[in-house]
Amino acid sequence: MSYSPSEIENKWQKTWSETGAFEPLDDKNLDKKYILSMFPFPSGRLHMGHVRNYSIGDAMARYYRKQNYNVLHPIGWDAFGMPAENAAIKHGRHPKDWTYSNIAYMRKELKTLGLSFSETREFATCDELYTKWEQEFIIKMFEEKLLYRESTTVNWCEECHTVLANEQVEEGCCWRCDNEVELKEMPGYYLDIRKYADELLDDLKILEGKWPSQVLTMQSNWVGKSQGLEFNFKLSSASKEKLDNKFEEFEVFTTRPDTIYGVTYTALAPEHAIVKALIKNELLSTEVAEKITAMSNMTEVERAKAGKEGYDLGISVIHPLTGLEVPVWIANFVLASYGGGAVMSVPAHDERDFEFATQYDLPISYVIEGGEEGSAYTAEGILMNSAELDGVKNTEAKAAVIKLFEEKALGKGTTNYKLRNWGISRQRYWGAPIPFVHCDACGLVPEKVENLPIALPEDVEITGEGNPLENHPTWKHTACPKCGKDAVRETDTLDTFVQSSWYQFRYATHPDKWNSCGIDKEDVNYWLGVDQYIGGIEHAILHLLYARFFTKALRDVGFIDDLKEPFENLLTQGMVLMDGAKMSKSKGNTVDPDALIEKYGADTARLFTLFAAPPQKELEWNDSAVEGAFRFIKKLYDRKSKVTVNELPNIEQSSLTKEEKIARAKVYDALKKSVDVYEKTFAFNTLIAACMEALNALDKQDNELVWSEGLYIITHLLEPIIPHVCAELSEELFESKNLKGKIAILDEVFVQDTLTLGVAINGKRRAEIEVDAGAQKEDVIAMAKESVAKWLEDKNVVKEILVPKKMVNLVVK
RNA sequence: GCGGAUGUGGUGAAAUUGGUAUACACGCCAGACUUAGGAUCUGGUGCUUUACGGCGUGGAGGUUCGAGUCCUCUCAUCCGCACCA
Numbered sequence: 001m002s003y004s005p006s007e008i009e010n011k012w013q014k015t016w017s018e019t020g021a022f023e024p025l026d027d028k029n030l031d032k033k034y035i036l037s038m039f040p041f042p043s044g045r046l047h048m049g050h051v052r053n054y055s056i057g058d059a060m061a062r063y064y065r066k067q068n069y070n071v072l073h074p075i076g077w078d079a080f081g082m083p084a085e086n087a088a089i090k091h092g093r094h095p096k097d098w099t100y101s102n103i104a105y106m107r108k109e110l111k112t113l114g115l116s117f118s119e120t121r122e123f124a125t126c127d128e129l130y131t132k133w134e135q136e137f138i139i140k141m142f143e144e145k146l147l148y149r150e151s152t153t154v155n156w157c158e159e160c161h162t163v164l165a166n167e168q169v170e171e172g173c174c175w176r177c178d179n180e181v182e183l184k185e186m187p188g189y190y191l192d193i194r195k196y197a198d199e200l201l202d203d204l205k206i207l208e209g210k211w212p213s214q215v216l217t218m219q220s221n222w223v224g225k226s227q228g229l230e231f232n233f234k235l236s237s238a239s240k241e242k243l244d245n246k247f248e249e250f251e252v253f254t255t256r257p258d259t260i261y262g263v264t265y266t267a268l269a270p271e272h273a274i275v276k277a278l279i280k281n282e283l284l285s286t287e288v289a290e291k292i293t294a295m296s297n298m299t300e301v302e303r304a305k306a307g308k309e310g311y312d313l314g315i316s317v318i319h320p321l322t323g324l325e326v327p328v329w330i331a332n333f334v335l336a337s338y339g340g341g342a343v344m345s346v347p348a349h350d351e352r353d354f355e356f357a358t359q360y361d362l363p364i365s366y367v368i369e370g371g372e373e374g375s376a377y378t379a380e381g382i383l384m385n386s387a388e389l390d391g392v393k394n395t396e397a398k399a400a401v402i403k404l405f406e407e408k409a410l411g412k413g414t415t416n417y418k419l420r421n422w423g424i425s426r427q428r429y430w431g432a433p434i435p436f437v438h439c440d441a442c443g444l445v446p447e448k449v450e451n452l453p454i455a456l457p458e459d460v461e462i463t464g465e466g467n468p469l470e471n472h473p474t475w476k477h478t479a480c481p482k483c484g485k486d487a488v489r490e491t492d493t494l495d496t497f498v499q500s501s502w503y504q505f506r507y508a509t510h511p512d513k514w515n516s517c518g519i520d521k522e523d524v525n526y527w528l529g530v531d532q533y534i535g536g537i538e539h540a541i542l543h544l545l546y547a548r549f550f551t552k553a554l555r556d557v558g559f560i561d562d563l564k565e566p567f568e569n570l571l572t573q574g575m576v577l578m579d580g581a582k583m584s585k586s587k588g589n590t591v592d593p594d595a596l597i598e599k600y601g602a603d604t605a606r607l608f609t610l611f612a613a614p615p616q617k618e619l620e621w622n623d624s625a626v627e628g629a630f631r632f633i634k635k636l637y638d639r640k641s642k643v644t645v646n647e648l649p650n651i652e653q654s655s656l657t658k659e660e661k662i663a664r665a666k667v668y669d670a671l672k673k674s675v676d677v678y679e680k681t682f683a684f685n686t687l688i689a690a691c692m693e694a695l696n697a698l699d700k701q702d703n704e705l706v707w708s709e710g711l712y713i714i715t716h717l718l719e720p721i722i723p724h725v726c727a728e729l730s731e732e733l734f735e736s737k738n739l740k741g742k743i744a745i746l747d748e749v750f751v752q753d754t755l756t757l758g759v760a761i762n763g764k765r766r767a768e769i770e771v772d773a774g775a776q777k778e779d780v781i782a783m784a785k786e787s788v789a790k791w792l793e794d795k796n797v798v799k800e801i802l803v804p805k806k807m808v809n810l811v812v813k
Numbered sequence: 814g815c816g817g818a819u820g821u822g823g824u825g826a827a828a829u830u831g832g833u834a835u836a837c838a839c840g841c842c843a844g845a846c847u848u849a850g851g852a853u854c855u856g857g858u859g860c861u862u863u864a865c866g867g868c869g870u871g872g873a874g875g876u877u878c879g880a881g882u883c884c885u886c887u888c889a890u891c892c893g894c895a896c897c898a
Contacts, residue, residue: 214892217893345898689838768833
């Protein structure tokens with residue numbers, strides 16, 4: 001019978017589902033593996049990126065299951081978010097309806113791929129039961145002062161009608177819709193991720209060698225820790241008077257205290273309080289005031305594009321060491337959100353300050369030897385023009401200056417971070433409601449835990465104008481949980497990244513407990529950390545940083561025991577490309593997984609996906625290479641007629657012909673390779689290639705026992721990759737005995753009677769010789785010389801190098 | 814600008830510690846079987862040369878008996894961050 005993928009695949013998918021083959025066991029004494037692929041957003045259909053992601057994860061899960069590990073390999077749905085609402089606006093469908101029907105469809109698609117997911121642990125983050133526990137965490141974090149509400153300038157996306165967290169702004173644009181982000185002052189809820197800045201940074205060390213180094217670097221840069229000096233510039237008495245004595249001084253932060261004597265001016269951000277006061281008191285010309293207002297309406301990216309711009313504010317400060325007056329400027333490149341929104345400027349030793357000083361003709365004073373006129377000198381050197389510090393190395397002067405400031409109580413050494421707190425408010429409908437109530441009497445009050453979940457109202461009109469929760473006639477009106485008087489619910493919903501920050505713990509929690517708790521500590525202690533996490537590099541910062549933080553926060557508020565990092569090992573898979581470009585609907589270069597499976601079957605789709613490139617690299621789609629994968633499976637299936645023994649046969653190695661020995665060696669080569677591939681390198685492409693070589697070699701001989709052994713091992717090795725056809729062959733030929741446990745590697749099969757050695761002259765390969773495996777060195781060298789005799793005429797062999805089992809190199813003169 | 818990664822046949826890609834460069838597959842060429850083939854099978858296929866040979870892992874040097882692999886410089890592409898003081 002010829003290979004019929006649909007028949008075989010339907011059969012096995014049914015069997016697996018009926019027998020609960022992929023459900024993790026409750027016995028916590030078993031060795032476990034938690035294999036997790038990032039869960040999908042239920043957009044409606046799977047795309048090839050999903051197929052790749054889940055094929056990789058599934059191969060790992062099946063491999064460990066085969067080795068008798070207790071494997072948790074779950075799937076769920078990252079189900080809240082904008083596209084559901086957009087669909088509602090466009091097609092008038094309710095987001096809930098749209099989401100759950102998409103899930104139903106995609107669940108079926110996943111099933112046709114034969115992925116070994118647990119069926120009992122599946123959930124969607126929009127399930128009210130999931131929302132319930134998440135709201136409890138949020139309330140607890142509020143009580144523990146990890147969550148607060150405040151009004152600040154936020155990133156606003158007009159397209160999405162919502163606020164965005166800092167991490168969700170990419171080059172000034174919305175991460176989701178690419179619309180340009182605006183600034184807006186509004187209240188919102190924040191998680192205090194900055195409190196964990198050091199821990200998030202330090203614990204990256206735990207992940208070294210286990211996460212891709214570029215992800216570690218990106219996270220480290222994102223936290224952006226820097227050490228320096230913080231001190232105040234006191235305003236001159238004239239300047240103080242100008243400002244009605246409302247300001248005494250302002251704070252600056254510098255990482256270059258060694259250049260303190262090179263300060264020739266200071267600069268404030270447009271948002272700085274002193275600037276606002278100057279404008280308010282009409283101390284600046286109308287023209288300048290207008291320019292400054294225009295400046296503060298620009299986003300950071302716009303300011304960067306606009307180039308440097310600044311104005312003399314007509315006030316001055318006193319240099320803390322020299323006592324000299326230093327002018328104060330406003331500059332558009334000074335960031336309000338970092339280090340107090342003010343800087344000391346040392347144009348001689350800072351590129352930005354130099355550019356600004358040159359532009360506005362401000363003095364430049366060199367304090368480190370080695371610089372030259374006309375440019376900023378930012379390298380190391382010896383201090384000069386620095387009073388008592390003259391002659392000191394600038395690298396040493398940093399600490400000295402900090403010490404000096406501390407002794408004179410002028411300032412102190414401090415640490416700054418680029419990381420900003422995580423704004424989790426979204427002015428949207430399709431999200432988890434933030435469980436707070438605004439009461440005129442009591443202020444901001446968390447909802448009572450027994451009232452959770454605060455579910456979304458279903459009778460909403462979604463028009464894209466405003467927040468449907470805000471506009472709903474009754475939903476937001478409630479009683480204050482504290483005093484019982486009329487109060488108003490918070491209508492913001494949570495950033496969807498909150499849901500994906502704890503889902504790894506929800507999967508680990510036994511479904512029997514899902515009603516009674518959000519996360520079960522014992523279960524988490526057993527299953528976490530995730531032994532292998534697989535997903536796209538695009539989450540290098542966003543999701544992975546949030547989830548790491550949330551893990552630490554949940555620990556601190558008591559929902560999990562001590563767990564340093566949620567994801568032990570991370571594999572970032574490459575994108576799936578077509579004609580060198582990312583597959584996307586708008587480009588029309590997509591491959592539909594359903595059609596692919598329909599035509600070739602899931603095994604072919606999986607095989608191609610893992611064969612065409614190593615998982616970490618980009619995968620270039622190639623239709624005819626898919627055909628090739630299909631051909632290989634057909635060939636493998638066809639060779640079942642060669643098998644005559646239903647178990648691993650005993651083979652007398654010495655009785656075999658040369659071809660039989662080669663075939664055996666190739667089969668065992670693949671077996672040997674498999675451990676490394678499945679556990680370390682994940683270079684499935686090379687394992688598949690080794691299996692193809694083995695099958696090619698088996699084809700060159702006709703020994704039934706060698707064939708039986710070969711297929712027994714090959715189907716064992718490939719089962720995690722092409723599970724259906726291997727299950728079918730294994731059942732038919734070997735009573736499925738080869739799909740459990742390990743197969744021992746027999747060293748004897750690698751012993752060949754003869755060896756083929758390359759012969760090189762001065763490192764250049766010239767010939768090839770075949771020698772007995774046990775041949776003596778002299779004999780081998782003699783044969784080698786004979787094989788390259790014509791190259792040795794009129795030459796002296798000055799050195800003979802024999803690389804065992806590989807080659808002979810003759811050095812001649 | 815800073816940080817990281819990657820450059821190997823026509824294509825996707827292989828290559829323990831430095832040891833026969835291009836495994837495996839796609840494509841292409843030739844042949845077989847076929848009414849036919851976009852099915853299947855067999856053989857060939859780095860470039861160049863009539864041949865002997867020469868040249869070949871982005872480029873230029875270096876270390877070595879021997880370099881895709883190690884070192885120095887350089888070019889290109891991609892990704893991330895982007896005025897963080």
